[in-house]
Amino acid sequence: MTSTGSNPFDRMPSDTGWHALTDSATKRELLSQDLYFRECWADVTDAFGPDAHDALAPLALLSFKCDGIAGRRAGATLDFLAGNGFTVLATAGIRHNRHSMRELWRYNWHVYTTDRLELMTLMHGAGDSLMLIVRDDRYDGIIPAAVRLADLKGSADPAKRGPEHLRTVLAPPNQIINFVHVADEPADIVRETGIFLDRPGRLRLLEDVVTALKNDGHGGRAAAEERLASLEAACPASDFDLDAAFDRLGNAKLASPAALSTLRTAAAGGTPLTWDELTALVAPQTGGWDFVRVATAVLSADRPGGPDLLPPSSADAWRARA
Structure with missing residues (x-):
């Protein structure tokens, strides 16, 4: 040892x-x-x-x-x-x-x-x-x-x-x-x-x-x-294309036309959805990576303010102390 x-x-x-x-x-x-x-x-x-x-x-x-x-x-x-x-x-x-x-x-x-x-x-x-x-x-x-x-x-x-x-x-x-x-x-x-x-x-x-x-x-x-x-x-592969994700969810009948309309509106800059609202429209278990892609566009992602508690270092910082 x-x-x-x-x-x-x-x-x-x-x-x-x-x-x-x-x-x-x-x-x-x-x-x-x-x-x-x-x-x-x-x-x-x-x-x-x-x-x-x-x-x-x-x-x-x-x-x-x-x-x-x-x-x-x-x-x-x-x-x-x-x-x-x-x-x-x-x-x-x-x-x-x-x-x-x-x-x-x-x-x-x-x-x-x-x-x-x-x-x-x-x-x-x-x-x-x-x-x-x-x-x-x-x-x-x-x-x-x-x-x-x-x-x-x-x-x-x-x-x-x-x-x-x-x-x-x-x-x-x-x-x-x-x-x-x-x-x-x-x-x-x-x-x-x-x-x-x-x-x-x-x-x-x-x-x-x-x-x-x-x-x-x-x-x-x-x-x-x-x-x-x-x-x-x-x-399963995913192209992570938002429009294609909407189309696939609709074609597979994993989201209703009304649900897709709500999702598209939120993704286009409307009021973000909550997790519970989102999962009431599309089930995560069935939506797969298309659900993930849509979720990234319709959820409120970040809290106000708050930088990283440990900001990353940089090559410039290491070079400066050498």
């Missing part, structure tokens, strides 16, 4: 380690008490040794959301990673439940209405998905891979991103359906792996990462493609 602190039974990063894991003093304070971070950090130090923070610097985490599987964005995402100098090292199957998704986005979802939380529970728990650990082959010793990839992901606001961003390439229909998630910093890789996976799963993933690093990542993309193809085969 490797210890990074004075108590071998409660291992935590040293000051040097924290400096390499996050640019945020607030994040350090919160994660030092976070159950998921603490559990996974012990596993990470077992896998990588006392300099685990250095081992994490060239690594990043990307996970596909269920809508990313349904939207068939896997191939475009893998191409984007390769084109920007990231090599897939290892994968792990994941599936959210209502608790894990709230833990993952604990510091972001406080701005959501309770109706949107219902929708997120449906969306993110809809099926199995996949997380990737990738290596930044362009790592410069200053900007951690997680930070560079988070910057490359781009803003949820289309007006704030360019053609170089992953979200532009994936062309999400709105800010709610956005297909993939990326850990913001090395510290978030640790915490999020602790949320996604139980200890046996974490140990398998970390062993796979260590092995892949020794093999220079050979076969990592092929393994990811195989697993993603299996997930897509088990998941």
